[in-house]
Amino acid sequence: MLTAQECEYGCERIREDKIDYEKIYKIRFQILEKAFSRFGENDEYRAFVSENQFWLEDYSLYMAIKDSLGGISWIEWSKELRDREEQALKCARLELAEEIRFYRFQQYEFDKQWKKLHRYANEHGIRIIGDIPIYVAFDSADTWSAPEYVPF
Numbered sequence: 823m824l825t826a827q828e829c830e831y832g833c834e835r836i837r838e839d840k841i842d843y844e845k846i847y848k849i850r851f852q853i854l855e856k857a858f859s860r861f862g863e864n865d866e867y868r869a870f871v872s873e874n875q876f877w878l879e880d881y882s883l884y885m886a887i888k889d890s891l892g893g894i895s896w897i898e899w900s901k902e903l904r905d906r907e908e909q910a911l912k913c914a915r916l917e918l919a920e921e922i923r924f925y926r927f928q929q930y931e932f933d934k935q936w937k938k939l940h941r942y943a944n945e946h947g948i949r950i951i952g953d954i955p956i957y958v959a960f961d962s963a964d965t966w967s968a969p970e971y972v973p974f
Contacts, residue, residue, distance in 0.1 A: 823857070823860060824853065824856060824857050824860075828853065828856060829853060854924075854927075854928060854931075855924070857927075857931070858923075858924050858927045858928075861927055867927075867930050870929075870930045870933060871926055871930070874929070874933075877963075878926060878929060880963050880966070880967035881925065881929070881963040882922045882923075882925035882926050882929070883911070883914065883915060883918070883922055883963075884896070884962075884963035884966050884967065885921075885925045885963065886914070886918040886921035886922045886924075886925060887899065887903060887914055887918065889921060890917075890918060890921070895960075895961040896961060896965070896966040897960075897961070904966075906966075906967070960972070
């Protein structure tokens with residue numbers, strides 16, 4: 823739980839004609855890290871992790887590895903990580919356990935906020951629709967976790 827003041831940390835009043843996206847991006851992670859440091863797992867969180875295991879684990883591991891390597895593309899990772907060798911993944915899971923939990927936490931919080939927004943919109947007669955992307959980004963957890971589907 824964060825205070826309103828903590829949520830506003832580093833954010834000047836946003837002008838309509840100019841937004842500093844880089845600053846917002848960096849500050850966002852500082853705020854999320856503070857929230858994560860105070861987070862205690864609960865049944866709702868554990869259910870989310872369990873229900874989303876099929877994508878959440880690869881995504882969280884991918885993001886933790888990518889961050890630890892300075893953001894380089896997975897194709898530039900060591901052969902062991904790039905090719906998902908089990909021993910390398912096991913070591914990464916151990917070394918990056920806290921970072922992996924941080925990415926799970928982010929997805930959990932996003933899911934809660936998205937559902938709340940969706941419910942609010944529906945209650946006010948607004949239907950939110952989306953689309954399915956026609957492609958998957960090459961440098962993504964999806965292509966790293968299922969390279970057999972990537973034509974290269």
